[in-house]
Amino acid sequence: xxxxxxxxxxxxxxxxxxxxxxxxxxxxxxxxxxxxxxxxxxxxxxxxxxxxxxxxxxxxxxxxxxxxxxxxxxxxxxxxxxxxxxxxxxxxxxxxxxxxxxxxxxxxxxxxxxxxxxxxxxxxxxxxxxxxxxxxxxxxxxxxxxxxxxxxxxxxxxxxxxxxxxxxxxxxxxxxxxxxxxxxxxxxxxxxxxxxxxxxxxxxxxxxxxxxxxxxxxxxxxxxxxxxxxxxxxxxxxxxxxxxxxxxxxxxxxxxxxxxxxxxxxxxxxxxxxxxxxxxxxxxxxxxxxxxxxxxxxxxxxxxxxxxxxxxxxxxxxxxxxxxxxxxxxx
Amino acid sequence: xxxxxxxxxxxxxxxxxxxxxxxxxxxxxxxxxxxxxxxxxxxxxxxxxxxxxxxxxxxxxxxxxxxxxxxxxxxxxxxxxxxxxxxxxxxxxxxxxxxxxxxxxxxxxxxxxxxxxxxxxxxxxxxxxxxxxxxxxxxxxxxxxxxxxxxxxxxxxxxxxxxxxxxxxxxxxxxxxxxxxxxxxxxxxxxxxxxxxxxxxxxxxxxxxxxxxxxxxxxxxxxxxxxxxxxxxxxxxxxxxxxxxxxxxxxxxxxxxxxxxxxxxxxxxxxxxxxxxxxxxxxxxxxxxxxxxxxxxxx
Amino acid sequence: xxxxxxxxxxxxxxxxxxxxxxxxxxxxxxxxxxxxxxxxxxxxxxxxxxxxxxxxxxxxxxxxxxxxxxxxxxxxxxxxxxxxxxxxxxxxxxxxxxxxxxxxxxxxxxxxxxxxxxxxxxxxxxxxxxxxxxxxxxxxxxxxxxxxxxxxxxxxxxxxxxxxxxxxxxxxxxxxxxxxxxxxxxxxxxxxxxxxxxxxxxxxxxxxxxxxxxxxxxxxxxxxxxxxxxxxxxxxxxxxxxxxxxxxxxxxxxxxxxxxxxxxxxxxxxxxxxxxxxxxxxxxxxxxxxxxxxxxxxxxxxxxxxxxxxxxxxxxxxxxxxxxxxxxxxxxxxxxxxxxxxxxxxxxxxxx
Numbered sequence: 003x004x005x006x007x008x009x010x011x012x013x014x015x016x017x018x019x020x021x022x023x024x025x026x027x028x029x030x031x032x033x034x035x036x037x038x039x040x041x042x043x044x045x046x047x048x049x050x051x052x053x054x055x056x057x058x059x060x061x062x063x064x065x066x067x068x069x070x071x072x073x074x075x076x077x078x079x080x081x082x083x084x085x086x087x088x089x090x091x092x093x094x095x096x097x098x099x100x101x102x103x104x105x106x107x108x109x110x111x112x113x114x115x116x117x118x119x120x121x122x123x124x125x126x127x128x129x130x131x132x133x134x135x136x137x138x139x140x141x142x143x144x145x146x147x148x149x150x151x152x153x154x155x156x157x158x159x160x161x162x163x164x165x166x167x168x169x170x171x172x173x174x175x176x177x178x179x180x181x182x183x184x185x186x187x188x189x190x191x192x193x194x195x196x197x198x199x200x201x202x203x204x205x206x207x208x209x210x211x212x213x214x215x216x217x218x219x220x221x222x223x224x225x226x227x228x229x230x231x232x233x234x235x236x237x238x239x240x241x242x243x244x245x246x247x248x249x250x251x252x253x254x255x256x257x258x259x260x261x262x263x264x265x266x267x268x269x270x271x272x273x274x275x276x277x278x279x280x281x282x283x284x285x286x287x288x289x290x291x292x293x294x295x296x297x298x299x300x301x302x303x304x305x306x307x308x309x310x311x312x313x314x315x316x317x318x319x320x321x322x323x324x325x326x327x328x329x330x331x332x333x
Numbered sequence: 334x335x336x337x338x339x340x341x342x343x344x345x346x347x348x349x350x351x352x353x354x355x356x357x358x359x360x361x362x363x364x365x366x367x368x369x370x371x372x373x374x375x376x377x378x379x380x381x382x383x384x385x386x387x388x389x390x391x392x393x394x395x396x397x398x399x400x401x402x403x404x405x406x407x408x409x410x411x412x413x414x415x416x417x418x419x420x421x422x423x424x425x426x427x428x429x430x431x432x433x434x435x436x437x438x439x440x441x442x443x444x445x446x447x448x449x450x451x452x453x454x455x456x457x458x459x460x461x462x463x464x465x466x467x468x469x470x471x472x473x474x475x476x477x478x479x480x481x482x483x484x485x486x487x488x489x490x491x492x493x494x495x496x497x498x499x500x501x502x503x504x505x506x507x508x509x510x511x512x513x514x515x516x517x518x519x520x521x522x523x524x525x526x527x528x529x530x531x532x533x534x535x536x537x538x539x540x541x542x543x544x545x546x547x548x549x550x551x552x553x554x555x556x557x558x559x560x561x562x563x564x565x566x567x568x569x570x571x572x573x574x575x576x577x578x579x580x581x582x583x584x585x586x587x588x589x590x591x592x593x594x595x596x597x598x599x600x601x602x603x604x605x606x607x608x609x610x611x612x613x614x615x616x617x618x619x620x621x622x623x624x625x626x627x628x629x630x631x632x
Numbered sequence: 633x634x635x636x637x638x639x640x641x642x643x644x645x646x647x648x649x650x651x652x653x654x655x656x657x658x659x660x661x662x663x664x665x666x667x668x669x670x671x672x673x674x675x676x677x678x679x680x681x682x683x684x685x686x687x688x689x690x691x692x693x694x695x696x697x698x699x700x701x702x703x704x705x706x707x708x709x710x711x712x713x714x715x716x717x718x719x720x721x722x723x724x725x726x727x728x729x730x731x732x733x734x735x736x737x738x739x740x741x742x743x744x745x746x747x748x749x750x751x752x753x754x755x756x757x758x759x760x761x762x763x764x765x766x767x768x769x770x771x772x773x774x775x776x777x778x779x780x781x782x783x784x785x786x787x788x789x790x791x792x793x794x795x796x797x798x799x800x801x802x803x804x805x806x807x808x809x810x811x812x813x814x815x816x817x818x819x820x821x822x823x824x825x826x827x828x829x830x831x832x833x834x835x836x837x838x839x840x841x842x843x844x845x846x847x848x849x850x851x852x853x854x855x856x857x858x859x860x861x862x863x864x865x866x867x868x869x870x871x872x873x874x875x876x877x878x879x880x881x882x883x884x885x886x887x888x889x890x891x892x893x894x895x896x897x898x899x900x901x902x903x904x905x906x907x908x909x910x911x912x913x914x915x916x917x918x919x920x921x922x923x924x925x926x927x928x929x930x931x932x933x934x935x936x937x938x939x940x941x942x943x944x945x946x947x948x949x950x951x952x953x954x955x956x957x958x959x960x961x962x963x964x965x966x967x968x969x970x971x972x973x974x975x976x977x978x979x980x981x982x983x984x
Contacts, residue, residue, distance in 0.1 A: 032881030033798055039790035040802070043809040043855075046848060050820065053827040115720025123717055126435075132721060134974075135728050141970050142731065143909020144818075145940050146959055150731050152944070153738075153952075158681060196727055203724070220472040220534070223430060224486040225461040225541065227706055229713035234489060238476030257817025259912040264944060285819045289912060307823040311816065318815030319808075390643045399641070429647070438643035451646040456703050491706045 050311060058305025060298075065089050069305060075270050075291075077299050089302040091309060096272040097187065097282035098313075101262065102255035104191025104276060109198050110248050116199070117206035118232060133207075140200035148264030151193035156265060159189045163277040178278040185267040187281035193265050194258060198251035205250065205325060209243025210236055242328030249321030257314045259285040284310045381406035381575050382427065382464070382545050387441035388602070389422050389431055397422050398602035399441075402594055404545070409567060409576040411586035411611065414596035414626065419603020420579045423596070424547050427577065428464040429457050445544070462490055465543035469550040471530035473522035473537070480518035482533055486541040500540060508536035509566045528559020535566060546570065548578040552585065564589050583627060587615055595623045656698055664691035684726075688719050732963075739960025742953045748961075752922035752934070757943050757951040766958055768924045772839065772933040773965070776918070777904055779843025779928060780850050785900050787847070788854025792899075795855075796862040797870075797884050814852035821848040822913035830917070839928040842918035842935070846907040854903040861895025862888065894979040901973040905966050911937035936962045 062069060065088070072090020079085045120132055163183040170176040213236045221231040263286035273280040288303050288310075295303060382404040389397035397419040404410050412420045425431040426439055429450060442449045450460045473482045483501045487494055494500050501518070505511040510532040514525075522533060531551060538546060548567075552560040567576060567589050580586050586593050593615070594608035607614065607623045618624045625631055649657075668687045671677075677686070692715050699711045742761035748770075755764025791810065795803055825845045829835050865888050873883030889896070919932030920942065936958055943955030 026879050028882075029880045032879075032884070033800075036790050036794045036798055037800060037802070039787055040794040040806045042787055043791060043806065043813050043851065046851075047809060047812060047816075049828060050816070050824045050848075053824055054820070057827045057831065112720045112723060115717045116724050118713075119717035119721040123714060124721070132725070135725055138967075138970060139724070139728050141905045141966055143911070143937065143959075143962060143966065145909060145911045145937055145944075146731065146735065146963060149940065149944060149955060149959055150734060154730060154734050158679065161679065162681075199724060199727075214472075216468060216470050216472040217474060219430065219433070220468065220474070221485075221489065222433065223428065223461060223466040223468070224489050224537065225458040226489040227458055227703075227710035229710040230489040230706065232713065234474060234477075234485060238474075253815050257815070257819065259817065259819045260941065285817055285912070288819050288823070289915065292915070304823060304827055307820050311820045314815045314817055314820075315812055319812060322808075322811045386641065388641045388643070432645070432647045438645045440641035440644055453646060453650050453652075454702075456707070457647065458703075458706070489706075491704075 054304050054308040061302040061305040093270045093272050094282045094284045094287045101187045101190045105194035105255045109195040113199050113202035116203050121210040136200050144261045148261040151265045182279045185279045187276040190262050190266040194255045202247040202251045205247030206244050209240040213239050246325030253314050253317040262286045383444045385442045390438045392436040395602040398604050400605045404575050408591045409571045410592045411590035412579045412594050413586050418596040418598040420596045462541045464545045465538035466547045467551045473533050475523045478519050482522050483536050504536040504539040508532045528555050545575045660695040663694045738956040742957035757954045760950045769934040769936045769939045772935040775839045776842050780846040783847040784850035788851045789858050791855045792858035810855050818912040821845045822916035826916045837919040837932050839933045845913035845917045850903040850907045853906045854899045857899035861892045865891045894976045898973045898977040901969050905969040
């Protein structure tokens with residue numbers, strides 16, 4: 003046997019070989035088609051922005067910054083056919099924020115409770131049914147929520163609003179200039195609450211179920227009760243995911259149209275007295291004005307659509323960042 | 334095979350069959366430990382922990398059969414044996430962690446100071462305060478600081494302690510970590526090395542003043558340096574509490590324990606084959622299977 | 633002691649709730665119910681909701697008394713947490729139950745054969761139900777769904793393929809864009825089609841345009857679900873295909889996609905469920921129509937959501953009845969989608 007001496011390598015290893023294959027034509031075509039279709043998403047988003055901007059451009063030019071900050075929305079055609087108009091979105095933007103915040107404030111605790119129940123308390127058989135029910139909730143059309151909200155929820159909610167006003171009316175937001183409680187931001191917020199619970203619950207549930215088992219065991223081994231363990235381990239771990247899910251819910255609430263339109267009295271005034279029958283949100287305002295809009299007004303509504311588009315884009319972008327970072331990385 | 338089996342007052346089972354086997358280096362280590370250890374007068378620890386006829390099932394699968402062991406107060410007992418023979422399952426029946434896995438069941442009794450911890454009506458969270466556990470993978474709570482981690486057991490149990498910082502220092506010192514972290518108690522626990530994290534977990538377990546400390550392969554994820562430090566800690570701790578340690582590392586068992594129990598499964602449920610003083614298990618085991626394992630013929 | 637025989641034992645679960653525990657729970661619930669009824673009867677509170685809230689509060693108080701004696705303050709907190717989480721889940725279930733019940737209860741009143749086979753050609757929504765129907769709207773909705781499927785499914789699945797099979801450099805960007813697209817409000821989709829097409833081309837309201845608007849809303853759902861499903865196809869399947877010398881596209885087309893077939897069907901169905909009930913985009917792009925219109929590229933269409941919308945806006949008891957009955961029909965469509973998505977989804981799981 004030839005003697006083999008083993009020596010430590012004295013030179014640096016040779017450079018790695020570059021591995022290439024010649025892609026077949028059919029694969030090239032395949033990749034090209036698939037890539038092209040994928041970029042259609044980009045194309046669509048760009049087109050939306052472009053076309054809405056084109057239509058809304060005049061509005062932005064004429065109204066300037068007042069489009070965002072102004073409170074009035076009217077158009078007036080004089081006898082010469084000259085149209086003067088003022089379009090200001092602030093009331094609607096404020097309204098959007100108000101009802102979305104109400105929705106998030108009520109939906110987040112309910113969703114977190116439900117997600118905790120599903121992950122840590124529900125027996126196996128029940129769990130599957132509950133998950134199905136929540137998925138079903140997500141599939142209901144928004145106009146169904148509008149109908150139900152108006153005919154079923156509103157009568158009850160008006161009564162609650164009266165109670166809140168009676169006991170807490172000394173706080174500004176619970177006070178009302180007149181005792182009219184129907185079609186208020188409060189009720190719109192409640193309808194939105196119900197609509198965003200599925201998404202917040204799903205995201206929270208996903209992150210709670212990923213809580214590392216060894217930390218859970220460490221808490222129990224120290225003599226923790228189930229709630230003690232949840233507080234010490236699950237909630238800190240899942241906080242990011244819950245926040246991300248809430249922001250996704252917020253984004254959904256921003257853009258909701260027909261459900262809000264059905265249960266809200268749209269008035270161009272920033273109204274923080276949520277129990278009172280005055281409010282608005284950009285999306286339902288667009289629907290409301292569309293039917294009788296003059297061409298100039300159509301442009302303004304397009305501009306409003308663009309503003310709404312960017313608003314929801316930003317919120318959803320931030321939300322997805324938060325969700326991806328916490329849920330996927332499993333902190 | 335016939336043999337006379339007697340039980341001395343410590344509860345360890347002795348047999349009059351005396352097999353001489355080639356002493357491995359393990360037995361030297363164990364012998365040295367037995368010789369050098371001075372059993373300092375232990376504080377009133379009660380009568381220790383005792384398992385009687387413990388069985389464990391995962392759903393229908395019988396994982397552990399009829400294990401009876403007596404852990405005397407103030408001793409260190411090592412549980413050794415090949416993978417999958419039920420050592421971890423057994424140790425989890427000792428502090429009622431076995432029941433967290435769905436569809437598990439058990440039989441038998443586990444007595445702490447003479448009282449069965451599985452009795453109905455008992456508050457299991459109180460049991461776990463008296464029987465603490467350290468896990469294989471260090472698991473400090475990352476959302477808490479080092480100081481908060483140490484005190485977390487108290488917070489979870491809602492126990493009030495007159496002087497928290499004193500307790501913190503004491504536990505960290507006993508765990509052998511005080512000098513390394515005393516200036517950064519407010520730092521997050523995630524920044525510590527593996528060995529440090531494990532010592533933090535030990536300190537955390539000590540803070541609630543347990544009578545028994547269960548350790549499930551505490552060093553298997555650590556480097557040799559940390560392992561040695563933790564073994565020193567175990568020696569110190571055993572002066573004031575009872576320790577049960579599961580280990581894959583026979584040298585470790587020889588180094589730290591007073592008694593060793595050998596577990597084995599022949600395809601069926603895991604059973605405890607033999608228990609005795611450590612130096613005897615390693616030098617003169619009574620069962621062939623024990624001998625084969627400690628001499629490295631399998632496992 | 634060396635084990636010479638294993639003593640047999642029967643498995644038990646000493647930690648499971650005992651009879652005593654269960655009796656205690658039942659007692660505290662009963663006490664809470666009794667107190668609940670008593671308090672509501674003697675105070676000016678009214679309404680089912682009052683009973684509900686009060687029950688939980690009373691149940692917690694009664695139960696805490698028992699728990700405190702056994703487990704102290706931390707036991708009480710634990711019990712409170714258990715009840716609060718249960719409360720959340722119950723509220724959610726009650727809401728869904730209410731929606732389902734009210735829709736069926738109110739909608740069923742107007743449903744008859746005529747409702748499902750007639751049209752609104754000679755009937756207005758202010759006429760009581762009995763004459764006229766929504767058959768044209770059903771056809772309209774089906775046409776919209778079909779058009780949306782034609783556009784959205786290829787786009788969605790191909791985008792998902794890019795993300796899972798090709799994983800090119802732009803994958804991160806594409807992923808982001810898909811997420812962005814899922815946030816587009818339905819109003820904006822409708823406005824966009826109007827601005828892009830109706831204002832710039834001779835095309836006017838039609839099912840085709842409505843389908844395009846719905847496509848925008850459908851693609852993200854299809855893409856996301858397809859992605860999840862394609863990622864579930866085991867790697868070895870792809871490697872087996874490539875190892876046999878197949879090109880990538882052949883592997884994908886003949887191995888991966890068929891393996892994921894059920895899941896891709898699920899993705900399509902979920903996309904359809906998402907858009908079947910959309911109203912806002914249709915108001916800009918499809919208009920309303922009261923009779924059959926089988927031309928997808930020309931002329932307004934009737935559709936289920938717009939009938940509901942008009943019924944609701946009408947405000948009279950008759951039109952509202954139309955709204956409820958039509959929404960029931962729409963709900964049934966969505967439920968069918970939902971159930972079949974589950975069916976195909978679990979088939980995918982089993983095949984794996």
